[in-house]
Amino acid sequence: MNYKKFFSDELVSLKSQGLYRKFRAINRNKSSFPKATERFEGKEREVEVWCSNDYLNLSQHPEVTKTSIEVINELGTGSGGTRNISGTSTYHVDLERLLADLHRKESALLFPSAYTANQSTLWTLCKNMEGIEVFSDELNHASLIQGIKNADVETHIFRHNDTEHLEELLNTANANTPKLIVFESLYSMEGLRSPLQKIIDIAKKYNALTYLDEVHSVGLYGPEGRGITAEKGLEDEIDIINGTLSKSYGQMGGYVAANADIIDYIRSFAPGFIFTSSMNPSIAAASITSIKIAMSSEDLRENIRTNSDRIRAGLRELQIPFLENDSHIIPIHLYDPRLCKEAANLLLEKHGIYIQPIFYPTVPKGDERFRVTITPRHEASDIDHFLDALDDVWKQMDLRRSDSAEEEKSPVSRIY
Ligand SMILES: Cc1ncc(COP(=O)(O)O)c(C=O)c1O
Incomplete structure (x- = not known):
């Protein structure tokens, strides 16, 4: 077997499907979260994190x-x-x-x-x-x-x-x-x-x-x-x-x-x-x-609920389709890995919003999305900035809008 060819062919195929993953190097600043410092191509810039699983920000x-x-x-x-x-x-x-x-x-x-x-x-x-x-x-x-x-x-x-x-x-x-x-x-x-x-x-x-x-x-x-x-x-x-x-x-x-x-x-x-x-x-x-x-911190949980509801209300108003639920996880589907990556890049480059595009194998092919998460340290002004940025990107890319929250789609089977 030509081992070198095997690995490089597999990676070429992954890239051609738009499924190749690139890491973003993000240092989450303890004193100013959700602000973080991203190092990219040798330069540092400030970004705002919208996809952290440090839900209650207790790591800091x-x-x-x-x-x-x-x-x-x-x-x-x-x-x-x-x-x-x-x-x-x-x-x-x-x-x-x-x-x-x-x-x-x-x-x-x-x-x-x-x-x-x-x-x-x-x-x-x-x-x-x-x-x-x-x-x-x-x-x-x-x-x-x-x-x-x-x-x-x-x-x-x-x-x-x-x-x-x-x-x-x-x-x-x-x-x-x-x-x-x-x-x-x-x-x-x-x-x-x-x-x-x-x-x-x-x-x-x-x-x-x-x-x-x-x-x-x-x-x-x-x-x-x-x-x-x-x-x-x-x-x-x-x-x-x-x-x-x-x-x-x-x-x-x-x-x-x-x-x-x-x-x-x-x-x-x-x-x-x-x-x-x-x-x-x-x-x-x-x-x-x-x-x-x-x-002992019911206030943190209450804050997450209030802020998630605020994001959902904003998305409804902007007619940006998302999956309706009552949790802290807000999925915004784009149903295409390339669109998802392009939108994520625009959010980052133009608005300093860091949200990682989610695609296969984390979700089934065709189910690509943003997975928005909020923490108690996101302020109302951060939410407004995030919603404005999404609206701008949706306009610039002419992405799909809807007049109601997205119907729950029958999800495609995961790979077993
Ligand atoms: C549903 C579910 N179970 C388990 C895990 C694994 O958790 P951990 O990061 O502690 O390995 C994850 C990770 O995201 C998850 O989403």
Whole structure:
């Protein structure tokens, strides 16, 4: 095989489809967020960030950064090993206790990211439960998909949030096999919620385990930001909850929370937990501070709700089509990777607005979009500037307008 040719041909093909990704080097200024400094072609310029997952801006909170620095000064930077071999500090133990309590579960287990938490937990469950059949929402995140796919077990994909389809598929399954339903409480690219109660009812009827990704919900929804499961009072009804420390809590790392035996089992059998170094103690400590701040900061959550509504109202007025939902994620579809990139470039070059175009494989081909997110540090004047900039770009590129919020389109299946 001509290896050199293989790699260069693949990249040429990716570029010709408009799907090649370029990183933007952005330093988010602690003192002036959402302003940030972008370094581009050797020059620096100020931009405004409109696509951050640091939803509550806790990564820059003075108490959080102080904790992080203090623990680095006390313990150093790295953790020194895997959890089993010298890599467990009191901060890891305390954080797991806090996360279990947050989700009203008996135990929790930390991973280096929510991606590995999903991938490794699902792989471990699927690989070891003989004959298991998995039922997975078609818009599930790549980490969920990879965990299931790598285990090579019988998998049924149900149409997005379609509980009738889920039940139809469960009806075709062998009544005696173990079953696992995998879904998200708030879908990351659509900002749509899942029908939690209905899926739980169905899971009970068919004796299926439930695995719920709450990555985009923890910190932002429910009492004390304990997630959508908590908002609905359903913590006891979901078997395994997955969450992240990297979004609302502004740190890095992921976790699963469940009953003590499930967590002990994952701790004992999941390669993605056992064979990797644990997170730095400073990150675990900063996460504890961050979670506690988030728990007591209803005002931050209220601010996100108010500001998201303000953006949606502005988009309606400008007749810029977007996907209607009640979340902090505002998808503006352009349905074309090149248009999406061109609009993003114009927003950046002309208006200093940084919003990353989202395309395949993050979303299906043909579903390209902007995914607007807001933080409590975006002011009303920032929102007005953002809306004016969008309006200008829409005019300049003669992009589609509509007289109502976009109908929810039937999403194209993700790659399995
Ligand atoms: C739904 C969902 N689950 C899991 C993850 C992985 O999270 P992390 O960044 O902690 O690996 C993401 C990342 O964006 C996500 O959107």
